[in-house]
Amino acid sequence: MNSMHGPGVRSSFPPDPKRQAILQQARKAFVSEGYAATRIEPIAREAGVSTATLYALFDGKAQLFSLVIDEAAEDFAQQMARLGTIEGDARQQLVSFAEAYADFMSDPFVRAVFRLVMAERPRFQAVALRFFEKGREAFGATLIGILTALSKSGALRPIERPSWAAGHLMGMVEHPVFFVPLVTGDEIKVRRTNAAIVEDAVDTFLARYGV
Numbered sequence: 072m073n074s075m076h077g078p079g080v081r082s083s084f085p086p087d088p089k090r091q092a093i094l095q096q097a098r099k100a101f102v103s104e105g106y107a108a109t110r111i112e113p114i115a116r117e118a119g120v121s122t123a124t125l126y127a128l129f130d131g132k133a134q135l136f137s138l139v140i141d142e143a144a145e146d147f148a149q150q151m152a153r154l155g156t157i158e159g160d161a162r163q164q165l166v167s168f169a170e171a172y173a174d175f176m177s178d179p180f181v182r183a184v185f186r187l188v189m190a191e192r193p194r195f196q197a198v199a200l201r202f203f204e205k206g207r208e209a210f211g212a213t214l215i216g217i218l219t220a221l222s223k224s225g226a227l228r229p230i231e232r233p234s235w236a237a238g239h240l241m242g243m244v245e246h247p248v249f250f251v252p253l254v255t256g257d258e259i260k261v262r263r264t265n266a267a268i269v270e271d272a273v274d275t276f277l278a279r280y281g282v
Contacts, residue, residue: 090128092118097135102183106191137198140184144202148209161226164217165273169244172210173265176249211237227280243272
């Protein structure tokens with residue numbers, strides 16, 4: 072079987088419509104059914120291709136799973152790159168960033184990925200870590216840039232270690248919107264809204280680093 076692309080590798084050629092359709096259907100199947108219950112034949116059928124065509128493009132279910140996660144991580148990274156141009160005072164910029172981060176970390180697909188990989192830990196642990204770290208790096212690099220600029224302009228106190236400061240803000244957001252639902256299950260709703268969590272996190276952050 073001939074795979075055109077390895078996990079996490081994007082081609083310089085225009086996307087193959089059949090390949091993209093297969094990946095879209097695979098993503099839906101993995102999220103709704105889990106890895107073990109997902110079957111190749113329904114994915115091919117829903118994508119409008121034959122099973123033979125699917126296997127000509129992908130090695131099988133494991134590679135589909137890896138590619139679905141890697142492409143989702145790349146999509147999130149591209150979304151975060153646009154946050155580097157946010158404007159406003161220190162509070163406005165921090166709230167804009169934290170809201171986007173909260174949306175990412177509370178996305179059901181993000182949690183679904185981790186639940187899937189935890190269930191298949193021996194096979195896909197590296198895939199999950201790659202997904203999570205890419206998201207954190209994309210957000211982290213963006214926030215470090217924002218904090219550095221705000222600190223240099225005098226809008227925040229001098230920050231000796233922007234990476235630590237970024238970790239403080241991100242940690243205050245990700246714990247209630249990601250880790251709590253991940254552990255307790257989506258059926259248990261966090262009482263505070265993302266907006267309320269962000270407001271509290273930014274208030275706490277500015278109490279430490281604000282001027």
